[in-house]
Amino acid sequence: MIRRPDPEMTPDNITTDRNPGPRTPHTPWHAALFAATLLIPAAGAAAAPVDMVASPAGDRLYVAMRDGSAIASVDPEAGKVLRVMRLEHKPTGLALSPDGSKLHVTSGLGKGRWTELETSSGRVLRELAVGHSPMAPVASRDGTRLYLCNRFENSVEVINLDTGKKAASHAVTREPVAAVMRPDGKALFVANHLPAGAADGGYISAAVTVIDTASGATHRIALPNGSTGLRGAACSPDGAFVYLTHTLARYGLPTTQLDRGWMNTSAVSVIDARKFEYLATVLLDEIDRGAANPWGAACSPDGMILAIAHEGTHEVSLIDRAGMHNRIARAANGEKVTEVSSSLDSIQNDLAFLNGIRRRVAIDGSGPRAVAIAGRLAGAACHFSDSLSLVDLASDPRSVKVRRVPLANTGKPSLVRRGEILFHDATTCFQHWQSCATCHPDGRSDALNWDLLNDGIGNPKQTKSMLFSIQTPPAMISGIRSTGQAAVRAGMKHIQFAVRPEEEAVAIDAYLENLEPVPSPALVDGKLSPAAARGKAVFEKAGCAVCHNGPHFTDKRSHDVGTGRGREKAVKWDTPTLREVWRTAPYLYDGRAPTLEAVFTEHNPGDRHGKTSHLSKDELHHLVEFVRSL
Numbered sequence: 001m002i003r004r005p006d007p008e009m010t011p012d013n014i015t016t017d018r019n020p021g022p023r024t025p026h027t028p029w030h031a032a033l034f035a036a037t038l039l040i041p042a043a044g045a046a047a048a049p050v051d052m053v054a055s056p057a058g059d060r061l062y063v064a065m066r067d068g069s070a071i072a073s074v075d076p077e078a079g080k081v082l083r084v085m086r087l088e089h090k091p092t093g094l095a096l097s098p099d100g101s102k103l104h105v106t107s108g109l110g111k112g113r114w115t116e117l118e119t120s121s122g123r124v125l126r127e128l129a130v131g132h133s134p135m136a137p138v139a140s141r142d143g144t145r146l147y148l149c150n151r152f153e154n155s156v157e158v159i160n161l162d163t164g165k166k167a168a169s170h171a172v173t174r175e176p177v178a179a180v181m182r183p184d185g186k187a188l189f190v191a192n193h194l195p196a197g198a199a200d201g202g203y204i205s206a207a208v209t210v211i212d213t214a215s216g217a218t219h220r221i222a223l224p225n226g227s228t229g230l231r232g233a234a235c236s237p238d239g240a241f242v243y244l245t246h247t248l249a250r251y252g253l254p255t256t257q258l259d260r261g262w263m264n265t266s267a268v269s270v271i272d273a274r275k276f277e278y279l280a281t282v283l284l285d286e287i288d289r290g291a292a293n294p295w296g297a298a299c300s301p302d303g304m305i306l307a308i309a310h311e312g313t314h315e316v317s318l319i320d321r322a323g324m325h326n327r328i329a330r331a332a333n334g335e336k337v338t339e340v341s342s343s344l345d346s347i348q349n350d351l352a353f354l355n356g357i358r359r360r361v362a363i364d365g366s367g368p369r370a371v372a373i374a375g376r377l378a379g380a381a382c383h384f385s386d387s388l389s390l391v392d393l394a395s396d397p398r399s400v401k402v403r404r405v406p407l408a409n410t411g412k413p414s415l416v417r418r419g420e421i422l423f424h425d426a427t428t429c430f431q432h433w434q435s436c437a438t439c440h441p442d443g444r445s446d447a448l449n450w451d452l453l454n455d456g457i458g459n460p461k462q463t464k465s466m467l468f469s470i471q472t473p474p475a476m477i478s479g480i481r482s483t484g485q486a487a488v489r490a491g492m493k494h495i496q497f498a499v500r501p502e503e504e505a506v507a508i509d510a511y512l513e514n515l516e517p518v519p520s521p522a523l524v525d526g527k528l529s530p531a532a533a534r535g536k537a538v539f540e541k542a543g544c545a546v547c548h549n550g551p552h553f554t555d556k557r558s559h560d561v562g563t564g565r566g567r568e569k570a571v572k573w574d575t576p577t578l579r580e581v582w583r584t585a586p587y588l589y590d591g592r593a594p595t596l597e598a599v600f601t602e603h604n605p606g607d608r609h610g611k612t613s614h615l616s617k618d619e620l621h622h623l624v625e626f627v628r629s630l
Contacts, residue, residue: 046417047072047408049381049388051093051135051370055119056100058301058375062119063388064091064105065407071105072407073119076374076390079405085122089113095137095146106134106148110519114148114159126164131157132521136178136233140213141185147211149176149190152521152583156190156211170218172209178233180242182273186213189242189271191230194447199462199591202252204448206230208244210276219276223269224348226251227281228446229438232297232371234306235273236321242271245294245308247438247446248281248348251460254451258497259288261351264434266291268308268319270328280328281348284308284317284358290433291315291360292426296371298378305393307378309368312426312435316361316368316380316391318400323357359397363389364404367424384421386410419511422504430497436508439495440466443515445584449591454480454490459568462591465584468552468577470513477589479558479574485509517580522628535626538619542610544627553578553630562608563588582628596624 048067054060060082061074069090073083089107096103102125103117112134116126131150134157138147145167146159154174160167175193182189190209197204206228208221223246232245248267255263261283270279284291292312299306299321306319327337328347336342340350347353365382368389372379378391386408392401413421422428423443426435439446444467449460454476461477466484469475475487489505492498522532539545547555558572573589587593593603600612600620607613615623 046410047386048383049370049386049407050091050383052296052372052379052381052388053094053096053103054372054374054379055096056098058373060100060119061372061374061379061388062094062096062103063370063381063407064094065386066090066092068386068408071103071117071122072388073122074379074388074405076377076379079390079403081405081407083122085117087115092133093135093137093148095139097139098141098143104137104139104146106130106137109133112150114146116161116164128159128164128166130159130166131155131169133518136176138179138181138188140181141183145213147179147181147188149179151175151177151193152518156188156209168216170209170211170216172218173207173220176209178231178244180233180235181213182235182242183237183239187211187273187276188213189233189235189244189273191233191244191246193230193441194445195228196447196594197586198594199447199449199586200460204251206246208242208271221271221276221278223278224248224281226448227267227269228448229293229441231293231295231311231369232308234297234299236299237301237303239273241279241325242273243297243299243306244269244271245297247293248283249439249446249448251448251450254457255453255495258290258430258433261285261290261433263495264290264292264438265351266294266310267348268294268297268306280331280344282324282328282353283348283351284310284354285351285433286355286360287351289431290426290429291317292429292432292434292438293424295369296380298371298373300373300378300393305373305378307371307373307391309371309380311367311369311383311424312438313432314363314366314368314382314427316363316371316378316389317354318359318361318378318391318393319354320357324354327353327357359400361391361400361402363391364402365389366421384424415507415510416514417511419507419509422508423511428492428496428498428500428504434496436491436496439463443467443512444580447586447591452476453494461589462586464576465580466512467515467517467580470509472552472554472556472577474556474558474574477574477576478571484512488512518583520580520582520629522582522625528629529625531622532625532629535622535624535629538615538623539626542612542615542623544610544623547575548578560608562605563603565590578627578630581630596627600624 046067047065050066051064063072071085093106105115112130132153133151136149156170158168173192174196177193178191188211195204210219226249229247248265266284269281295311296309306321308317365385365387367384368380370381376394380389388405390403395401424437444465445463451460470484473483475481475484481487554575564571593599
């Protein structure tokens with residue numbers, strides 16, 4: 001079922017402030033954030049909410065609207081938008097000061113910005129240039145520091161809120177996208193979106209980075225094999241546990257079916273926040289119904305409920321937190337909790353673990369991402385229906401009340417937007433186990449190897465990014481599909497196990513064709529660094545440009561470059577685009593090369609994949625910097 005966009009808002013959906021306040025000409029750009037501009041986006045404009053926070057009193061929800069370049073202040077009890085604060089840049093994340101008087105906003109894809117707003121008026125107080133693609137800001141409990149995730153710099157940046165200046169930076173594993181602080185302020189838990197390292201071994205998983213806020217020391221917590229696509233993080237009010245949402249991929253199995261989570265399951269991992277130890281992973285699916293693409297997570301202030309948004313199935317899970325921990329503790333003691341679970345390790349394979357202690361609520365909206373709890377209401381920010389869904393936690397469990405608050409006067413979606421919706425919609429998949437975005441988050445790669453059946457069995461291949469997949473045929477690493485369009489239709493049939501209308505495939509084609517590369521973090525003010533500029537000459541000298549040429553750095557042909565192994569030793573591989581290659585590690589068809597350096601040195605037999613064996617150390621560095629800049 002495809003979720004249609006919201007109808008136009010009625011006057012009852014919004015209130016306005018009749019005194020917008022003065023505006024003066026010749027003010028800096030942030031004056032364009034009209035503190036009291038209270039109109040919702042014009043008809044046809046999307047809001048695309050991406051983040052949301054609740055005020056300390058629970059009387060307001062602040063919603064970051066990416067495509068609307070604005071923040072909505074919502075009265076959850078009344079179900080009304082009170083104010084829309086315009087921004088010059090697209091917001092990516094929100095955090096409130098401890099007293100709720102200030103709103104911290106991250107924005108920017110590439111060059112990042114932090115903006116501090118006054119919640120009572122929307123007035124800009126301060127702003128600062130920060131790192132690459134910042135998101136997931138977290139304010140310290142004492143209000144003196146702000147932590148934000150620079151996703152593509154693999155770092156967490158610290159801003160001293162007393163001075164408004166950068167105070168520190170902490171390296172994390174890979175693509176930090178969510179973070180939560182323990183209530184005592186002593187530890188920050190950071191969810192790294194993707195696994196790091198080679199993909200051809202027996203274990204690959206994304207990880208959690210814990211930052212000691214006093215010393216700056218970091219600690220890595222490993223998650224179960226196959227953990228990828230981390231999205232949300234929440235901490236229990238007592239500071240005892242942290243919860244992280246993610247996909248748990250069964251990548252070691254051939255993709256012959258979907259039943260009972262054969263390929264992908266959806267999970268929440270539980271971390272002991274005091275010991276900095278992994279505790280357990282609980283599946284969010286049911287035996288015959290997936291709960292794909294879990295995203296935001298939030299604990300109720302009383303600690304009774306853990307709420308999780310399911311972007312792919314348009315639902316919110318409301319979990320009895322005490323009941324879940326009771327079962328985890330009993331399993332840890334060897335007690336048989338369900339037919340499957342009698343140990344901590346067995347829980348991650350138990351599709352019935354949450355039976356009886358979880359309400360699975362279908363919301364009135366599409367693509368919920370952020371979730372926040374305000375009083376008796378759980379709000380879910382619905383990215384694809386440009387709306388907010390409010391779930392009444394106090395309503396009868398047999399008939400949970402859900403209300404919709406439109407955030408934009410969205411008209412009929414464009415073909416590209418419809419393709420994006422379909423790409424993320426798991427309800428088009430058999431039993432709702434996965435969407436295209438499950439293995440291709442943001443249209444890119446989950447960093448895992450999968451044994452697809454389009455080229456035989458027992459020969460897993462690395463998941464490819466979909467960027468320029470339509471423009472650079474053939475498709476798939478082995479070029480087994482003649483075009484990207486053919487691959488889309490094959491994916492529907494053989495990966496989604498579904499028969500869908502042709503117009504849906506056409507829409508997905510349009511979405512993929514319109515994917516745009518993110519500017520590389522290796523660029524300096526949008527240009528090649530001096531090292532990368534020198535690397536361009538090395539790229540030519542090594543013969544890389546023979547195959548990697550043109551605007552997409554590919555000749556669209558297949559070559560045997562000596563990297564095949566075993567029965568694939570002489571296979572010709574499709575020349576991949578090098579655009580955004582900085583983002584798509586690990587490398588080679590089987591993901592054995594964790595870095596570009598490894599591609600040019602350890603995995604280039606006989607210089608068949610570029611003449612790199614005789615490059616000096618500096619030349620190799622320059623070459624890597626050039627390729628990383630594309």
